[in-house]
Amino acid sequence: MSQIPLDSLDRKILDVLQADGRASNVDISAKVHLSAPQCFRRVRSLEDRGVIRSYRAQVQPESLGLGAMAYVSLNIDGGQFGRVREIEASIRDFPQILECHTVSGDYDYLLKVVARDLKSLSQFLTDQLMQVPGVDDVRSMICMEEVKAAAPLPVDLGP
Amino acid sequence: MSQIPLDSLDRKILDVLQADGRASNVDISAKVHLSAPQCFRRVRSLEDRGVIRSYRAQVQPESLGLGAMAYVSLNIDGGQFGRVREIEASIRDFPQILECHTVSGDYDYLLKVVARDLKSLSQFLTDQLMQVPGVDDVRSMICMEEVKAAAPLPVDLGP
DNA sequence: ACTGAAATCGCGTCAAC
């Protein structure tokens, strides 16, 4: 985790690599107006410092037969707070659950879930997620239209 | 968009490229037990068919000074349904908004938002998002702990 | 026709200036 703040060249590099994670080093160096070895050193430094966590192919869910997506909120049964870490481990183990955060507000957790279709989504929630001891009050918000999808992080949000 | 269903080799390739978007062709071919040209042809076909949407570097938000994240729900003011597409365009234009779906349930839209800190998140919601004509009932769920982060899509969820 | 082998060409990468 870098304490070193990122300068504008680092940010440009991140911008390029968020737009195209397979951009070649010469591509990046051209776009940020840097020599190739310079650029290479910066990219590696960004990787080493953990600024770049990983590179990932973005796969279209439908092509994998994943036609349903939902945000699911859940609470922990008040009597089961001692089991919180176990519940979280269960959540991590379900491949259908893509993301999970604890959140402020009315719910304890918010999850992003995919499934083949609405039926199998419902089955997953009922037969698997709700069966985890301590899980309570499962509510789902089915995703209908994708208005904005997985935008890259803004590299220079004004102060 | 392919009607052609993906076979198990395609799925393995997607698995590898979701885990490492910069995996070299020879790496992939070794892992899926395919000759390099074969593997290459399949990867390109997956790209051409839109199965692989893009490649992306995953950047740690904190290193960009983005210390706050929230899921934000909002409704459209009943009198302003005619402006829905304009509102959606506004949503797409905010770089702080990373994702947006229309959802079933109590809310019309669910957004994923990042900001420098809680203060600037609150400012963004109040001074920008709530100012969009037609936007109503903005509620935020601040992300606290990240229990599971951006898992790759499961390539073979049982039927 | 489809697969794998070989050949080329460009890029990533390092070392020296």
Add this chain to the structure above:
DNA sequence: GTTGACGCGATTTCAGT
């Protein structure tokens, strides 16, 4: 910080099945 060199990998062509 830049230039140059080396070696590997991506990509195409071709021959064999």
